[in-house]
Amino acid sequence: EAGVAQSPRYKIIEKRQSVAFWCNPISGHATLYWYQQILGQGPKLLIQFQNNGVVDDSQLPKDRFSAERLKGVDSTLKIQPAKLEDSAVYLCASSLDPSRGAKLFGPGTRLTVL
């Protein structure tokens, strides 16, 4: 079974530029999550999708971050414009059932904002 795919793996941009990350979840997984992990901390949930609808985006900085999952499969997370404090690893995860069962994570995208 193929795992969660993410691209790119690494990205370096300058502040005020825009960046987008892509995630393809495990086939058949209806629930998709984006997490942000700042160096030295545990991951923090940014947004949760159930199929193509948003379930929880309470911790998403909506003035600069946006995410979509138009066809209920793959998802894109965008930052516009980026700030220095956005430097982090962005992790995508998916699960078959959000109320039970393991959430499985992709390899992550490491973003550096200069």
Place this chain on the structure above:
Amino acid sequence: GIQVEQSPPDLILQEGANSTLRCNFSDSVNNLQWFHQNPWGQLINLFYIPSGTKQNGRLSATTVATERYSLLYISSSQTTDSGVYFCAVGDYKLSFGAGTTVTVRA
């Protein structure tokens, strides 16, 4: 939100030693997972263990849901066990602890 506390924050082991990592959480939950974060940053699922005991090779985990804690046991540690171990809990989404950084010395 749910509070997740992991201890100890750092652990240094000699190869071959055994160790126990602890995770305390503030509310009853339906989901609990233990992860190992490898040097490249990927979170590897070790156990999905909302209750009970599971074993996988040299690793085992126990969750006592009624007392809101979980333990991860590493036996006969190897240098490849080094990394950060996270406990994550929740119902529909996971909240993570700050992690335990394990260093195994040859």
